[in-house]
Amino acid sequence: MRVLLDLVRSDGLLKVSGDVVVLIKPNLQWFNQGAPNIAATKALIDFIFDRPGFDGEVVLAENNHLGPRPWEKGGWANRFVRNSGLEGIANYNELAKVLKAQYGNRFSICHWMDLDKGGRRVCRPPDGPGYVICDGTGGVEWICVDNGLAGNGHRQTVMTYPIFTTDLGTLVDLRHGVWTGRHYDNGRLQWINLAALNHHSLYCGATSAVKNIFGVVDLSGGADPQTNGKIVGQYYNFHAFAFDSWLMGPRLGAMGLAVGTFLSRIRRPDLNITTAYWIGLCSRTALPVAHTKVLLASTDPVALDYYSTKYILYPNSRIQVHNPDRASGPLYHDLRTCAQVAGYVVGDQDIDVISVDVDTRVTDGNGKGPVKGKIHWGLRPRALAKYLVFRTSMQSRLGRLVK
Numbered sequence: 001m002r003v004l005l006d007l008v009r010s011d012g013l014l015k016v017s018g019d020v021v022v023l024i025k026p027n028l029q030w031f032n033q034g035a036p037n038i039a040a041t042k043a044l045i046d047f048i049f050d051r052p053g054f055d056g057e058v059v060l061a062e063n064n065h066l067g068p069r070p071w072e073k074g075g076w077a078n079r080f081v082r083n084s085g086l087e088g089i090a091n092y093n094e095l096a097k098v099l100k101a102q103y104g105n106r107f108s109i110c111h112w113m114d115l116d117k118g119g120r121r122v123c124r125p126p127d128g129p130g131y132v133i134c135d136g137t138g139g140v141e142w143i144c145v146d147n148g149l150a151g152n153g154h155r156q157t158v159m160t161y162p163i164f165t166t167d168l169g170t171l172v173d174l175r176h177g178v179w180t181g182r183h184y185d186n187g188r189l190q191w192i193n194l195a196a197l198n199h200h201s202l203y204c205g206a207t208s209a210v211k212n213i214f215g216v217v218d219l220s221g222g223a224d225p226q227t228n229g230k231i232v233g234q235y236y237n238f239h240a241f242a243f244d245s246w247l248m249g250p251r252l253g254a255m256g257l258a259v260g261t262f263l264s265r266i267r268r269p270d271l272n273i274t275t276a277y278w279i280g281l282c283s284r285t286a287l288p289v290a291h292t293k294v295l296l297a298s299t300d301p302v303a304l305d306y307y308s309t310k311y312i313l314y315p316n317s318r319i320q321v322h323n324p325d326r327a328s329g330p331l332y333h334d335l336r337t338c339a340q341v342a343g344y345v346v347g348d349q350d351i352d353v354i355s356v357d358v359d360t361r362v363t364d365g366n367g368k369g370p371v372k373g374k375i376h377w378g379l380r381p382r383a384l385a386k387y388l389v390f391r392t393s394m395q396s397r398l399g400r401l402v403k
Helices: 002-011 038-050 092-106 209-217 238-242 254-265 301-317 330-342 379-390
Strands: 021-025 057-062 107-111 130-133 144-146 157-158 160-165 172-173 178-180 189-200 206-209 230-232 271-280 289-291 292-299 374-376
Touching: 038 057, 038 092, 038 189, 038 271, 057 092, 092 107, 107 160, 130 189, 144 254, 157 230, 157 238, 160 379, 172 238, 178 189, 189 209, 189 301, 206 209, 206 301, 206 330, 209 238, 209 254, 254 301, 254 330, 292 301
Parallel strands: 021 057, 021 189, 057 107, 189 271
Antiparallel strands: 130 160, 144 157, 160 172, 172 178, 189 206, 271 289, 271 292, 289 374
16 A cells, blocks of 8 residues: 555645545445455555645545444444454454544544435535435536436436535535535545445446445435335436346446536546455455455546456456446446546556556556456355356346346
8 A cells, every 4th residue: 555655645646735624435335355455544544644734634434325323334344354454453443443543533434324314405514414415406506317218218316415524523515625614615625535346246347436436425215216216306316327226227327427427517536546455256245356456546437447347357257247348248338438428538548557566666657467366265155156157157147137
């Protein structure tokens, strides 16, 4: 992690000074390899607090969509059997306890909660913490995405984003920045999108920086558009807009369309980091996994996902749904749609890579190439059978058989 942060410093990707609020958004719906590496997260936070001239705050915030007590589930509470890297720290609650003792109220934890899990709907910072729903009511701008289909396949979604308070009482509007009581100070907010790299179903392919935005928005209504899936009125949440419960939805690229609109209209991260120290080949928590020992950073989340899936996940899994160049797969369409809508790039020809070997600290200005890790298969027949099914079967046959 220190090598990556040296690159961040030298390339100027992360500008942290003064009294800025640095928001770090990990994916903690899952644990083990499904969450960002714990040691990397702590190294990042220590790095920020150690920056000369930084006297601001760091906030670790997430919506894991796991109910009204999210801190009792997912990566907050489940014990990591791999991907911690820190002695005596087995989950993010334990990490938070250490960081709180170390940095006091300059370090905060925020649990964003969906409206149907106990969260509040708000319109502006004076309303207090909660979710803003951009459906055109209450003086809030209408920001709607339509999938362009007719009949039963037609769906719309609207943008949502959180307003939250730090332990020092700083009120933050994710879209507009820090609220001073009279106006917004957008320059005081820096956002780091901290993701993990893993397999994620046949309907999605892989999960990393782009999919991590699902943990920023409100997903009230559940995943299934046939039973509900709606935040408010006729508007589906991002998941139900893009997918049919645990299957691909009526329009390829709909996830990329929704996330790309969020990144272009609400806010885009200042930096995206993917921890691929361990990667799940067919699960975010269980074996088999590859020990790839890679960390990646980019200001472009689409480029980051393209590179990490093409050169890290796919070479280790050999599962076609992880191949970002496979035009029949969902990953191909989601990344390209997101890039088109939000002004990002996708494809080898548009991505420059600087790689650093952790052991030798040798920098390579042409770092494209597959990274193979040692695969830990485990001994569970069901898990191995699941991998083999993904590895050998056609996606069309599996769409309704495997979650």
